[in-house]
Amino acid sequence: MFRKKSTDEGSNFWISYADLMAGLLFVFILLIGAIVSKSIILKSNLHEKEDHLAAILKTLKVKESALDDLNASLSKSKALLEEKNRNLAKNKKLLEEKNRNLLEHKNKIQTDKELIAKKDAYIKENLYTLKLKEDEIKKLNQMLLEANTQKDLLSKKVVLVQNILTDTNRSLTQTELSLAERNKMLKEYEGKIVVLSDQLTEVNKTVQNRDKKLLELLNALDEKATKYDQLVENLQKQKAKIKSLTGIKLKVIAALKEALGKKIDIDKQSGSLRLASNILFDKGSATLKEEAKAQLKTAFEEYVGTLISNPKIKPHLDKIIIEGHTDSDGGYLYNLDLSQKRAFAVMNFLLTLDFAREYNLKPLLVASGRAYLDAIKVNGMEDKDASRRIEIKFRLKNEDAMHEIEKVLDAQ
Numbered sequence: 001m002f003r004k005k006s007t008d009e010g011s012n013f014w015i016s017y018a019d020l021m022a023g024l025l026f027v028f029i030l031l032i033g034a035i036v037s038k039s040i041i042l043k044s045n046l047h048e049k050e051d052h053l054a055a056i057l058k059t060l061k062v063k064e065s066a067l068d069d070l071n072a073s074l075s076k077s078k079a080l081l082e083e084k085n086r087n088l089a090k091n092k093k094l095l096e097e098k099n100r101n102l103l104e105h106k107n108k109i110q111t112d113k114e115l116i117a118k119k120d121a122y123i124k125e126n127l128y129t130l131k132l133k134e135d136e137i138k139k140l141n142q143m144l145l146e147a148n149t150q151k152d153l154l155s156k157k158v159v160l161v162q163n164i165l166t167d168t169n170r171s172l173t174q175t176e177l178s179l180a181e182r183n184k185m186l187k188e189y190e191g192k193i194v195v196l197s198d199q200l201t202e203v204n205k206t207v208q209n210r211d212k213k214l215l216e217l218l219n220a221l222d223e224k225a226t227k228y229d230q231l232v233e234n235l236q237k238q239k240a241k242i243k244s245l246t247g248i249k250l251k252v253i254a255a256l257k258e259a260l261g262k263k264i265d266i267d268k269q270s271g272s273l274r275l276a277s278n279i280l281f282d283k284g285s286a287t288l289k290e291e292a293k294a295q296l297k298t299a300f301e302e303y304v305g306t307l308i309s310n311p312k313i314k315p316h317l318d319k320i321i322i323e324g325h326t327d328s329d330g331g332y333l334y335n336l337d338l339s340q341k342r343a344f345a346v347m348n349f350l351l352t353l354d355f356a357r358e359y360n361l362k363p364l365l366v367a368s369g370r371a372y373l374d375a376i377k378v379n380g381m382e383d384k385d386a387s388r389r390i391e392i393k394f395r396l397k398n399e400d401a402m403h404e405i406e407k408v409l410d411a412q
């Protein structure tokens with residue numbers, strides 16, 4: 001009986017032990033499952049984080065590339081800014097030099113004006129002196145005429161006295177007057193004759209002195225007239241010389257007409273090359289048409305080539321100006337901006353040509369917008385089609401100074 005109890009207790013122990021181990025195994029399985037689940041979840045989260053990190057790295061690479069492009073753009077902008085600063089400094093120096101040259105020319109013009117004024121004053125003084133001499137000569141001629149008249153009167157009186165003396169002698173002979181009375185009368189008549197002869201001698205001396213003075217005045221007048229003629233001749237020579245210098249622009253225009261002939265039409269007065277805007281640009285646009293570039297290139301090379309290849313023109317060439325012009329439609333500021341952009345677009349294209357680089361035209365080219373300030377008018381009315389244009393013109397060195405000298409020389 002006790003043995004069976006012992007056996008049951010052993011069996012219960014092993015059953016309990018088995019239940020315990022089963023519980024432990026179940027717990028272990030649960031723990032393993034939890035660990036595996038956690039591992040799967042962590043692995044999933046890790047993959048998500050890796051994908052997110054890869055996306056972040058990709059974004060960073062894009063941003064780094066954009067940053068590199070921005071740095072390159074900034075470097076280019078900085079280089080362009082430095083070049084612009086250098087160009088501005090260079091243009092400032094050129095402007096200062098031009099201002100100095102302009103001041104020198106203004107001083108020279110002022111000196112020429114003062115010299116011309118002095119010469120005019122000297123000429124006026126000489127003219128006044130000549131007028132006084134002419135008046136004096138007229139008075140001397142009048143005095144000489146009066147003296148000759150008086151001389152003629154005295155001569156007539158002498159002749160009358162001689163006639164009277166002859167008649168008296170004849171009368172004395174006929175009437176047989178006494179010798180004493182005859183001698184008395186003769187002495188009286190001889191006294192009158194002596195007085196008349198003295199008066200006639202004095203008149204002759206006066207006439208001779210006046211003739212001598214008149215001759216001196218005539219010689220002085222001839223000398224003054226000769227000096228005046230020489231002064232006028234020298235002034236005309238100087239004027240012709242200055243005119244020849246100021247007429248360079250006309251010579252340049254004539255040379256352009258002769259060289260270009262009928263190939264390119266240029267303005268007769270200014271010598272500028274005119275190109276219609278509707279050929280080069282669309283309406284309201286400042287972008288140069290592709291099909292117009294060939295025509296613009298040909299016209300520019302023909303026109304500018306004539307200027308820079310002529311040894312008589314090139315030393316006097318200062319600038320080649322590209323001007324944009326519009327019609328009066330729209331506001332002034334809008335048209336000014338459009339004309340400036342068009343002029344710049346044309347200049348930008350021309351600077352890309354091999355021709356411009358070969359002849360180093362960059363320092364010569366200038367772009368300028370004029371809006372509708374120089375509109376073309378026909379019979380007092382604006383020709384809008386003709387006003388919308390691009391003009392390429394030349395500017396000579398010291399052109400303003402030469403224009404001022406021309407105005408001084410042409411002034412009355």
